[in-house]
Amino acid sequence: MQRLPGIAVSPGVAIGEALVLDHEGIRIPRRFLARGATEAELARLDRAIADATAEVEHNRERIAEQLGSDYGAIFSAHVQMLNDPRLRQELEELIRERHYSPEYSVSRVLRRYAKVFQALESDHLAERASDIFDIERRLLKHLLGERRGEIAHLDRQAIVLSRELTPSETANMNPEFVQAFATEIGGPGSHTAIVAEGLGIPAVVGLGPFVSEVSGGETVIIDGDAGVVIIQPDEETLARYRSIIEDQKSASVELAKLGDLPAVTTDGVTIQILGNIEFPSEIPLCLERGAVGIGLYRTEFLYLKGDTEPNEVEHYAAYKEVAEALGDKPVVMRTVDLGADKLSMLPQPEDERNPFLGLRSIRLALKYLDMFRTQLRAILRVSAEGNVRIMFPLISNLIELRRAKMVLADAMEDLQEEGIAFNRNIQVGMMVEVPSAVIMLDQFVQEVDFFSIGTNDLVQYTLAVDRSNKDVAALYTSADPAVLRLIKISLDVAKAHDKPISLCGQMSGAPIYTMLLLGLGLRAFSVTAAAIPEIKQVIRAVSIAHCEQVAQRALKLESARDVKTYLREELSRVAPDIVI
Amino acid sequence: MDALTVTRTVTVQHAQGLHARPAELIAKQALKFLAEIELGHERHRVDCKSILNILTLGATQGTVLVLTARGEDAEQAVEALARLVESDFPEQAPLTEKIQQPENAR
Incomplete structure (x- = not known):
């Protein structure tokens, strides 16, 4: 074990x-063979060798035809390697005597050769290891059939x-x-x-x-x-x-019974539960569990699925599917929120030593305006057909927001000229996830229709912690008092100006924080479908009055640990069966 | 064993040593003979009919290797192979090694 x-x-x-x-x-299969399978497995190995050889021969001929026979020479060495009598003998020994599968034997023997080559003093010879890996891949491909x-x-x-x-x-x-x-x-x-x-x-x-x-x-x-x-x-x-x-x-059977019961506190306050999605396929489950809309539709997958930039048609098709699945329920579409390092179709930034502080998200969009415009056009087009809102991520200053809105206005103008329908009054919002945005939120209030707090980034930027770095990951927590204060400021400012605000980070889907967030004044939780039942269960078990007391007490605590311990205690009182 | 054993010392001449293409040609040539053929030095002797084994020698230009053949056609085998190891592998084009396989094998 x-x-x-x-x-x-x-x-x-x-x-x-x-x-x-x-x-x-490539799938690594079972290491050992079933009893009595040796002969059949050897035959399978020989077939794979023959097929791989035919494939390489074919490549050699094609290359030789195009570029001349000299260029095909490396393939001819590969053929020789595939049919190496020693290799065949070593493989057979492992299969017969140790009952290893052909796949496992191929990897084992060839990787041993690769290791020997890599250790050779001559760099030129050491590079032959890559030939060995190539042959291994080829043989495994034929042995496994699939990749x-x-x-x-x-x-x-x-x-x-x-x-x-x-x-x-x-x-x-x-x-x-x-x-x-x-x-x-x-x-x-x-x-x-x-x-x-x-x-x-x-x-x-x-x-x-x-x-x-x-x-x-x-x-x-x-x-x-x-x-x-x-x-x-x-x-x-x-x-x-x-x-x-x-x-x-x-x-989960118990939770499923909550179904689409409303998310109402014991003192009668209705709380909005919205879904966070990446794919349209997640919508039905969100709705089934009582989400009143989608508070965060991530559009990044469009950029991650291939090596080319998605065109307007692809954007539009994806967004339309989402809008249609929702009917008249609202969906907040967030514009691209990725770093340049994740996008193979863009030139790689030169000085990207700190990707999280670098060219990502709205900054990337504002640098590659054509790409941004394509996405905005598609969202706008869908806005004619559904209850679509648009949201800009990672806004860190007012100018940035205005520039993004300007690009949006340009896109509207273009569509207008082309006679393409869109909703001119589409609601425009921004993510609140950079501390500077929280601090200056009273200025942003005049410029947007709604806010959404993104705690994942807010925590990272407030506490200066990269949570994928395991040496410092423990410092990363939404329970840090500094984070709680920033959330409170955001909720207070939004409320004072009557602007809708939701919270869409992972914090909103963690039941331990539900009472705290309600007490701080949050009335819209944007969470994954998986988290909806538990959050709703907590909401239905508490009163706002009590949550406000909890929040006040939590704000006075001095460490994330104290906050967590306290919140856990409170939660276990109202919902003892929730496991945290 | 009364089989004929022939041994000869050879020096690698090719500028890039016994890399893929020369090793391939040597193995191919060796496979034409019935004799058991070994190539190597004192610490490390390998089957001359195996391209992979030849590559493990890491023989660069000037490396001295011992060629040993055992069997009826040992004489001819050593003769042919010694000539090959000490040749410049004229069939070898300098560019061949740089070609990336165009087909995505993954």
Whole structure:
């Protein structure tokens, strides 16, 4: 049994068989063969070698035709390597004597060669290691038949273990088959984490190198609540986790009963619950659970799914799907909120030593105006057909906001000239997630129709902590008194000027903060579908009067730890069955 | 064993040493003979019919290697292979190594 600590990013617990993806995204299969399968597996190996050889031959001929026979020479070396008699012999030994699978044997033998090459003194010869990796990939491709994308086509339940998963890979996961996943890299704010939570797939990230220790088919436990992965658990651990899963099932059945009951406090104040989504597919669950609209629609996936910039048609198609799924319910579409480092189609910034302080989000949009305009046009076009609002992220000063609004006004003018319909009175809002915006909020009030507090970034910028850096991650907490004060300022200013304000960071989906936020004056919670039932449960169990007392007391505490302890205590009194 | 054993010392001449293309040609040539053929130095002797094994030698220009063949056609094998190892592998084009495979193999 092996217990690996990581970062919990999506709650829930799962026990299942490991599906392991290597660094190239190729599935690493079972290490050992079934009894009596040796001959069939050897035949499969020979077929893979023959197919890979034919493929390389084909490449060689094509290149030789185009560029001359000299250029095909490296392929001819590859053919020789694939058919190396020693290689074949070594593979056969592992398959026959150690009962290793052909895939595992191929990786093992070829990686050993690669290691030898890498250690050679001559750089030129050491580079041959890349030929070996190429051959390994090729053979594995033929042995496995499939490559990446496999997660999207799973036909039985599995727990996915991988070095990393892209947001779109995560988004393509079918929660019916992907029971949970764990990755070596990644942090709590990553899109992968956000998507996992949206889909309700338990996930742990940031585990550090571990994938090579696991082989396909092994039993794994993912504890997305505690942020732990357990490889080959012992019987006792398994039994304990099985009972945890049972408990969670019955708790979620209870929560599901809340259905679309209104989110009203015991003293009769109605609270708005809005959904946070990344994909249109998340909308039905949000509505089923009683969301009155979408408070945050993240548009980043459009930019992350390919190597080319999405065009207006693609933007429009995605936004239209969202607007249609919502009918007349409102949706806040947030413009692109990514760093240049994440966008392969843009030139990479030269001095990006601190991506979170660099060219990202609205700053990026204002630098690449064409890209920004494309997105704004698409949102505007959809505004003619649905209850669409627009929101700018990471606004840190007034000029920035005005420039963004100017681009929007330009886009409107263009559409007008082209005779394309849009809502001229579309509501425009901004994220409150940079401390400077909080401090100057009374100036912003005149310029926007609504605010949304983004606690994830607000916490990071207020406390100067990168939460994906495990050495300092512990400093990152929404409970820090400085953060609470900034939230209070924001809510107070918005209220004084009668501007709608919601909170869409992960803080709003964590039940421990619900009473505090209600007490501070928050009346609109924007959360993932997964978090709605619990938040609603708390809201329905408390009175505003009591929450105000809780908030006042919390604001007087001097450390995040004290705040958390106190809030936990208060919550356990009103909703004892919620596990934090 | 009464099989014929022939040994000869050879020096690598090619400027870039025994990299992929020369190793391929040597292995190919060796495979034409029935004899067991080894190439290497005292610490490390490898199967001359295996391109992968030849590459592990990391032989650069000027490296001295021992060629040993055991079997009926040992004489011819050593003769042919010694000539090859000490040649400049004229078929070798200088650009070949730089070509990236166009097809995405991942």
